[in-house]
Amino acid sequence: MVDKEVPLIEAKKTMEKDVVLDPNGFFVIEVYDKGIRIEYYSNVYKNKRIVSGHLEKVFIGTRADALSDTIAKHAPRLRPEHYLYLGRELQSAQNAFEQKKKYTQGGC
């Protein structure tokens, strides 16, 4: 007798060719001497292709948790995987900042 069955799902990375770009914009993350700086751009399309972005907001901070919360508040309606990607990248950026290492923004 089983009262409830819950699915067990094995993690699988989405292949790069299958990644869907977020229609609500993209982020540029940089680590500088005082912390982490994130630029949020809305997409600019030409011939249905994203070719650049309009700078909308800039976020600064030193901690991934604070930056994540702030971005979620100020950049709503992103795709869920985009928020998760940001969380991963911001943690890497925080590690680089704290350990004074070079940070290069990774792809999704």
Added chain:
Amino acid sequence: MAEDYYPWGGEFTACSPNGCVAVVLLNIQYTPPESVAIYGRLKTENIGIEKIVANTISNPYIRFLVICGDDIRGHRSGSSLLALHKNGIDSNHRIIDAPGAIPYIENLKEDAIKRFQDQLNIVDLLGEKEKEKIDKIIADCTRKSSSSYGEPYIAIRIKPETTVSLTDKRALHSKIIIDYMGNVRKRGE
């Protein structure tokens, strides 16, 4: 200081505030001398170029832009930057005759590009990676040291947001607290 001179920010190194040379590093391992005003890497042919324009015209002392190293494969950012200075942009915001894949200027007005063309003398060292040669050319530019262009041109300013914290309890006076309906909840003590 750097924030005042270079309002957009970005990954660059600010050195001598009144230096007349800015150095764009492409595919090259090279550290310019401390006499330059600013140096940094250029990666993308759209936003990367915009940042260079904004962060050079904001410092009127910068009169020379040295572009050195091998061009970035695919992006062709160095060649696109040269094309911007030479040709400007078309009505679709595309850098005229730029070889990059997506050389679009979307965050700068045409006045800013005009200012970039007028204020900056381009020193095209595309493909040059020899330290001694680049050092010498930078030293030559520094010796020429033309005067300040005039007022800074601020193409983009990152303005700190003023936040007002509203809670249910608002203190009008250290001893009087009203709630969000305007009713006095605490007085005196």
